[in-house]
Amino acid sequence: MLGERFGDLWVTGEVSGLRAYPSGHLYFALKDEGSQIDAVCFKSVAQTLRFELEDGLSVVGHGRLDMYVPRGRYQLVLDHIEPRGQGALQLAFEKLKAKLDKEGLFAPERKRPVPNLPGVVGLVTSPAGAVLHDIMRTLAHHRARLLVRLFPAQVQGEAAAAQIAEGVRVLSGQPDVELIIVARGGGSIEDLWPFNEEIVARAIAAARVPVVSGVGHETDFTIADFVADVRAPTPTAAAQLVARGWEELAGRLDDAGSGLVEGVERMLLDKEREVEELVRHRSFELVRQRLAETAHRLERGLLRSEAGVRGDLRRDRSAVTELERRLAARHPSAVLAAQRGWLERLEFALEKGQKLQVEGPKSELAGFRAKLDALSPLASLARGYSICRRPDGTVVSRTGQVRAGDGVDVRVTDGVLGCRVERIGG
Amino acid sequence: MKKNEEAGFDFEKAMAELEGIVKRLESGNLPLEESLGLFERGVELARSCKARLDSAELRIARLVKDKDGLFKEEPAADEPGNGRGER
Numbered sequence: 001m002l003g004e005r006f007g008d009l010w011v012t013g014e015v016s017g018l019r020a021y022p023s024g025h026l027y028f029a030l031k032d033e034g035s036q037i038d039a040v041c042f043k044s045v046a047q048t049l050r051f052e053l054e055d056g057l058s059v060v061g062h063g064r065l066d067m068y069v070p071r072g073r074y075q076l077v078l079d080h081i082e083p084r085g086q087g088a089l090q091l092a093f094e095k096l097k098a099k100l101d102k103e104g105l106f107a108p109e110r111k112r113p114v115p116n117l118p119g120v121v122g123l124v125t126s127p128a129g130a131v132l133h134d135i136m137r138t139l140a141h142h143r144a145r146l147l148v149r150l151f152p153a154q155v156q157g158e159a160a161a162a163q164i165a166e167g168v169r170v171l172s173g174q175p176d177v178e179l180i181i182v183a184r185g186g187g188s189i190e191d192l193w194p195f196n197e198e199i200v201a202r203a204i205a206a207a208r209v210p211v212v213s214g215v216g217h218e219t220d221f222t223i224a225d226f227v228a229d230v231r232a233p234t235p236t237a238a239a240q241l242v243a244r245g246w247e248e249l250a251g252r253l254d255d256a257g258s259g260l261v262e263g264v265e266r267m268l269l270d271k272e273r274e275v276e277e278l279v280r281h282r283s284f285e286l287v288r289q290r291l292a293e294t295a296h297r298l299e300r301g302l303l304r305s306e307a308g309v310r311g312d313l314r315r316d317r318s319a320v321t322e323l324e325r326r327l328a329a330r331h332p333s334a335v336l337a338a339q340r341g342w343l344e345r346l347e348f349a350l351e352k353g354q355k356l357q358v359e360g361p362k363s364e365l366a367g368f369r370a371k372l373d374a375l376s377p378l379a380s381l382a383r384g385y386s387i388c389r390r391p392d393g394t395v396v397s398r399t400g401q402v403r404a405g406d407g408v409d410v411r412v413t414d415g416v417l418g419c420r421v422e423r424i425g426g
Numbered sequence: 427m428k429k430n431e432e433a434g435f436d437f438e439k440a441m442a443e444l445e446g447i448v449k450r451l452e453s454g455n456l457p458l459e460e461s462l463g464l465f466e467r468g469v470e471l472a473r474s475c476k477a478r479l480d481s482a483e484l485r486i487a488r489l490v491k492d493k494d495g496l497f498k499e500e501p502a503a504d505e506p507g508n509g510r511g512e513r
Contacts, residue, residue: 119482127488136486145482149499151489170489170497249441253475256444260468263451267461 006065010094011037011076012084015057020046026053030061030076038068038075051083058084060091089189093196096223100198105205105227112210112229115178116245120147122171122180122209124164125235127152131185135239142243143250149177155184160194165203172207179210179242182224183235186217195222204228214238290387293397387411388419399424437478444471 013030020026024043029036039061041053053059063078084090100106125131127150136148151167154160164182171177182204184195194200195215201223204211213228214235225231232238388396389409396402402421410417447468451461489497 136484140484145479145484148484148486149489150486151497249437250479252441252445253472253479256441256448256468257472257476259448259452260444260465260472263448264461264465267451267456267458271458 008062008098009065009076010060010062010091010098012058012060012091013037015053015055015059018053018055028053028055030059038073039063039078040075041078041081045079045081049081053081060084060094062094089193089196093223096196096198096201097226100201100205100223100227105201110205110229114210114212114230114241114244117249118146118178118242118245120149120174120176120178121242122149122151122167122174122177123183124151124153124167124171124180125183126155129155129185131183131235134236135181135183138236138239139243142240142247144239144243144246146242146246149174154194156187156191156194161197161199164194165197165199168200168203168207168211172203172209177209179212180207181212181214181235181238181242182228183214183238184216185235186220192216192220192222195224197223200224201227212238212241290395290397297397386417435474435478437475440471440475440478444468444475447471 011030013032013036016029016031016036018026018028024046026041026046028039028041030039031037041049046053059081061076061078061082062080063076066075066077067073068075082090104110123132123135125135132150139146139148149171151171153163153167155164168180168182171180182195182200184192192215195213204213204224204227210229211227212230212232213222213224214232214237215222215224216234218233221231230241232241387410389411390396390401391407391409394401396408402408402424404421404424406421408419408421410419447464450456451464451468456464485501487499487501490500492498
């Protein structure tokens with residue numbers, strides 16, 4: 001019952017009669033000029049103390065009142081204890097903290113999240129200190145693109161609290177401000193004191209927009225930290241927090257850009273594989289053979305032209321050129337033509353996307369093109385050769401296979417030409 | 427980003443579409459025609475988004491009290507951070 005009633009006590013006093021038990025518990029009395037009370041600090045708490053508890057030390061403790069039944073004595077069970085080096089300030093801090101806590105100013109449900117992509121951020125800090133520089137540098141580093149509206153305020157000394165509070169109020173009153181940062185670098189408890197003043201706490205609590213506090217070092221906790229919507233451990237951390245959405249966005253855009261290029265690369269590789277398979281196909285093997293034969297014939301013909309049949313050959317060649325022209329219009333490998341067309345368009349699109357830094361992938365695309373070009377038998381087909389067959393289907397590759405007046409079928413891409421041999425040269 | 431929506435460009439929507447496109451491209455198994463269409467659309471979206479991002483930069487301005495006791499924004503050219511908006 002007592003514990004319930006006095007479950008949340010702050011006490012100050014001097015340590016007296018300290019006994020450290022083998023169990024790890026610490027027993028002592030807290031006393032001041034006119035009174036004293038037994039206190040115990042159980043092992044779990046004693047282990048966390050960052051200072052040496054000793055007789056005569058002034059401390060501030062927090063805990064609950066309990067009854068030690070065997071002796072019928074009250075004792076304080078402390079869950080927090082610290083040296084009272086800054087006694088008066090510390091007590092003021094604890095008092096204000098308890099008061100505001102009781103009012104619900106620290107309640108989790110009051111906490112508002114930091115806007116994801118703030119465009120205008122109010123900043124209350126010293127215009128002269130390194131903190132402003134650190135914050136701007138951190139925002140830039142994390143790719144934040146926003147306006148920082150600085151309310152220059154003293155952050156230590158007599159006038160500081162009033163200026164900080166005014167800054168929060170003024171910025172909060174500006175409709176385009178989406179978030180306020182209150183910041184200060186590290187310092188002694190006195191240096192940080194303005195952030196423990198009620199006027200600052202009230203201003204933060206009343207702010208229209210979320211307030212991020214970044215005061216002192218990680219280990220410093222101020223009232224401003226408790227009442228702020230988000231406590232950042234340091235000014236730099238506050239800037240990071242604010243820039244988070246921007247950084248994430250820029251990262252997402254980078255990822256999407258490279259994902260786009262990677263996706264297309266993968267697709268091109270797949271298609272290239274398909275083309276390769278097509279080329280390896282048996283029917284192309286036959287075509288390739290015929291091409292080799294035709295090329296051979298053409299070479300022989302050229303040689304003979306040196307020997308005086310230049311005119312005839314010129315006619316032959318112009319016929320070939322005509323065929324080439326016509327056949328080129330109807331590509332024998334529609335697949336390849338389509339592929340190359342796409343590649344060119346892709347390359348064009350990639351050029352348009354240069355800002356996405358696709359130079360590397362672009363050169364890879366050029367590589368794909370080169371690879372496709374390297375499949376030259378197909379490319380040769382594009383120049384438009386045809387296959388000549390006798391009516392029985394035998395492919396004509398030697399002059400001896402036909403006689404003048406014979407009918408032959410000449411196969412071109414889109415059909416068959418019924419032809420008659422007029423003359424046999426060669 | 428309210429400003430962007432005002433300008434008729436919904437950044438988040440564009441990003442979502444872009445990421446959807448990347449997901450589809452990465453899944454593979456799309457016909458060439460479709461892949462190319464998606465790619466071109468993706469490049470376009472990525473460019474718009476990037477342009478949108480680049481159009482904003484990190485700036486700092488300082489509030490100064492005028493003679494009527496009102497606070498006015500004053501560009502603080504000499505402040506650290508200005509001119510650092512570009513990566």
